[in-house]
Amino acid sequence: MNTHLDHVGTQARQKGLDLIVSKIAAMNPDNLPMVLTGDFNVQPDNPALTRLNTIMSDARRTAAKTDYRATYNGWGRFASVIDYIYYRGFSSCPEYETIVKQYANVQYISDHYPIVADVEVA
Numbered sequence: 001m002n003t004h005l006d007h008v009g010t011q012a013r014q015k016g017l018d019l020i021v022s023k024i025a026a027m028n029p030d031n032l033p034m035v036l037t038g039d040f041n042v043q044p045d046n047p048a049l050t051r052l053n054t055i056m057s058d059a060r061r062t063a064a065k066t067d068y069r070a071t072y073n074g075w076g077r078f079a080s081v082i083d084y085i086y087y088r089g090f091s092s093c094p095e096y097e098t099i100v101k102q103y104a105n106v107q108y109i110s111d112h113y114p115i116v117a118d119v120e121v122a
Helices: 010-027 047-055
Strands: 002-004 034-039 083-088 090-097 117-119
Touching: 010 034, 010 047, 047 117
Parallel strands: 002 034
Antiparallel strands: 034 083, 090 117
């Protein structure tokens, strides 16, 4: 699954995440391995993530090798973590990375950095 939550409305983000959690239960009653990615527009300590954190794991927090770089760069004006890779049904997440290298000598190819995670099934 992938999502892009509202960047203005606190209630819209909370309701969006609540809907996602409900849809996960409906779409995946057999608890098959799954991944949720997206721009959630909330910091990692935001209470909007509480319910999601009870059913899925944040790859950044659980990876054996990880980083804590900002995922949103605001074209060089801002820095915050608002993009996520969540997973469940996998045995581990060996690596998470925020990709900050330049491409074709361009400092910022987007206002967000790409993020990647490896997840494994035992």
